[in-house]
Amino acid sequence: xxxxxNGGTATVTTANATxxxxxxxxxxxxxxxxxxxxxNAIAAVSEAxxxxxxxxxxxxxxxxxxxxxAYYTTVAKSNLEDVxxxxxxxxxxxxxxxMAYQYIMQKHKQEADQLTVQSLYGA
Numbered sequence: 001x002x003x004x005x006n007g008g009t010a011t012v013t014t015a016n017a018t019x020x021x022x023x024x025x026x027x028x029x030x031x032x033x034x035x036x037x038x039x040n041a042i043a044a045v046s047e048a049x050x051x052x053x054x055x056x057x058x059x060x061x062x063x064x065x066x067x068x069x070a071y072y073t074t075v076a077k078s079n080l081e082d083v084x085x086x087x088x089x090x091x092x093x094x095x096x097x098x099m100a101y102q103y104i105m106q107k108h109k110q111e112a113d114q115l116t117v118q119s120l121y122g123a
Contacts, residue, residue: 010062012059015044015048015049015052017045024037
């Protein structure tokens, strides 16, 4: 039995394919026998193989689905955490340009203030 994270379970069963379970343990081809016993045993084995195949397919589907879900969850998380490099570079260049502009404007203001002070003192 397998249990998923939500508490759901899947039971994997195997068929009993012994000669006794198939009803042919004491089968003797040297005496009178019925082919119905062989046909019934073949049908039982075919049904057991069919059920086993269905269980295998269901488990493989669940494994594939969970693998894909884990992959896409990882991709989504990675995309959220990744930095958009071109945007980050553009933002950094913008900040550098703004700082340079502020520096130039401060320098012009200081020069203008000096001229104003000099003109007031007649220098």
